[in-house]
Amino acid sequence: MNSKESQPRVSYSGDVWLALYEEIDNLHEHAMGGDRVVQGFAGGLHRLIENDIEISEEVRELLDIRLSKRTLSSNPETRKEEIEEQAAYFVRLLFSATQRLYWGEDKHKDYPHHPEYTSVDFWQDELRNSYRKESETFAQIKNDVKSRELMSNISQRYLTLKLLLASEGERWDYGPNVLDVGCSLMHGDMKLLSEGKVSFFDPPSVRENRKNQEGNYADIDHELSEIMAEIALREYMGREKGHHTGVDRMSTLDNDTIAWARNNSFWPKEIIEKPRLLEAFDEINQQATDPKVSSRLNYIAADFTQDQRELFSDRRFDVIFISTMLYQLNKEERKIAFRNARELLSDDGLIVIQDGAELDRNDPEWLSFSAAKFRQNYQYKTYIYDAAAKDRGVQLFLIWGNGRCRQMVFANSRFSLETKDKLLQKF
Numbered sequence: 001m002n003s004k005e006s007q008p009r010v011s012y013s014g015d016v017w018l019a020l021y022e023e024i025d026n027l028h029e030h031a032m033g034g035d036r037v038v039q040g041f042a043g044g045l046h047r048l049i050e051n052d053i054e055i056s057e058e059v060r061e062l063l064d065i066r067l068s069k070r071t072l073s074s075n076p077e078t079r080k081e082e083i084e085e086q087a088a089y090f091v092r093l094l095f096s097a098t099q100r101l102y103w104g105e106d107k108h109k110d111y112p113h114h115p116e117y118t119s120v121d122f123w124q125d126e127l128r129n130s131y132r133k134e135s136e137t138f139a140q141i142k143n144d145v146k147s148r149e150l151m152s153n154i155s156q157r158y159l160t161l162k163l164l165l166a167s168e169g170e171r172w173d174y175g176p177n178v179l180d181v182g183c184s185l186m187h188g189d190m191k192l193l194s195e196g197k198v199s200f201f202d203p204p205s206v207r208e209n210r211k212n213q214e215g216n217y218a219d220i221d222h223e224l225s226e227i228m229a230e231i232a233l234r235e236y237m238g239r240e241k242g243h244h245t246g247v248d249r250m251s252t253l254d255n256d257t258i259a260w261a262r263n264n265s266f267w268p269k270e271i272i273e274k275p276r277l278l279e280a281f282d283e284i285n286q287q288a289t290d291p292k293v294s295s296r297l298n299y300i301a302a303d304f305t306q307d308q309r310e311l312f313s314d315r316r317f318d319v320i321f322i323s324t325m326l327y328q329l330n331k332e333e334r335k336i337a338f339r340n341a342r343e344l345l346s347d348d349g350l351i352v353i354q355d356g357a358e359l360d361r362n363d364p365e366w367l368s369f370s371a372a373k374f375r376q377n378y379q380y381k382t383y384i385y386d387a388a389a390k391d392r393g394v395q396l397f398l399i400w401g402n403g404r405c406r407q408m409v410f411a412n413s414r415f416s417l418e419t420k421d422k423l424l425q426k427f
């Protein structure tokens with residue numbers, strides 16, 4: 001046994017390695033965030049790790065690289081939990097690093113929308129090629145795994161709705177009805193409706209992220225951003241709450257899925273702060289049983305790219321929120337989803353779209369989901385379609401530092417400038 005093997009870290013990675021098998025199976029069973037590409041990836045990886053010794057050693061090497069930065073608790077119970085967390089984290093990291101190779105590469109033009117990306121056979125073949133030791137792709141993945149942090153799926157994104165309901169609340173003299181398309185576990189909606197007990201509002205700031213090509217960050221008054229956040233919060237708290245209907249194609253509210261999500265909630269920072277987050281997870285679910293909240297929540301399992309007329313008959317919504325969902329659809333499906341949203345929108349309603357998307361230069365009314373954007377930073381933005389100003393099409397509203405939604409600036413669109421004015425008038 002050489003000296004490296006005798007260090008405790010090695011046995012740690014051995015334990016994580018075992019937990020990894022289970023985690024990969026889990027991911028293959030339950031699509032992460034509804035992402036079917038992950039399911040295919042996990043299935044392909046599972047087969048390779050079992051059957052291909054060379055690839056299995058390479059994945060193990062990556063795991064060692066990542067774990068070399070971590071320490072492990074000596075308490076057996078905490079240790080077990082940490083091992084599971086590390087396994088969960090590692091698979092997601094591997095997926096993100098692998099995915100990065102696909103976004104924006106010419107030969108993977110339709111990534112991730114072509115059905116083959118959901119196939120286990122496809123990923124088995126691809127990973128066999130791209131994880132070969134001497135390959136350039138494996139070197140890139142290694143680099144990425146060393147340094148990368150993942151995006152997160154946290155209800156922080158829903159503070160967009162707070163800003164919006166605060167500035168636009170006067171459009172409706174009642175609590176507006178919200179349709180949340182791709183609502184996942186509805187945690188964002190639950191938090192919005194139970195606000196007052198659990199606060200999750202981080203004032204947006206742009207201090208750490210000024211060099212954005214689109215955002216004219218130099219012109220932004222940082223203090224103004226924070227002041228507006230505070231005004232928005234105060235305004236929002238005073239507003240009447242409406243009803244939130246969530247629609248998702250996964251039957252996300254079944255107990256198995258909720259338990260699974262709880263165990264995986266969610267990403268690096270969250271994993272580090274896991275005890276606190278698990279408490280928050282339970283607290284939110286608990287609050288959602290309060291009749292004041294539950295009577296305002298409604299969940300529908302449906303595919304939003306199908307005809308919605310039967311589901312909603314002539315119902316209309318004041319705000320339709322499509323957050324971090326369209327990227328999972330192909331171009332045609334995205335158009336259908338947008339058309340469905342417009343049909344379900346009230347005459348003075350707003351559609352809010354959040355995603356890694358740009359305004360489409362060829363079609364000013366719509367967005368382009370250019371894969372190249374995912375190569376560098378995750379360009380997460382919020383767009384607005386205002387039924388009362390249809391001719392303006394989709395407008396850029398907010399630019400976020402990343403998917404965690406901790407740094408934000410108002411864009412220079414008409415809608416953004418008007419929102420700022422409305423908020424400042426309330427100051």
Ligand SMILES: C[S@@+](CC[C@H](N)C(=O)[O-])C[C@H]1O[C@@H](n2cnc3c(N)ncnc32)[C@H](O)[C@@H]1O
Nearest residue numbers: 033034182184248249250303304305323324325
């Ligand atoms: C990444 S999650 C986003 C969750 C949440 N909206 C947020 O912003 O954090 C995407 C969700 O969209 C759902 N989804 C994807 N395609 C859908 C479709 N065609 N119809 C309904 N839901 C869909 C997935 O099942 C998943 O729960």
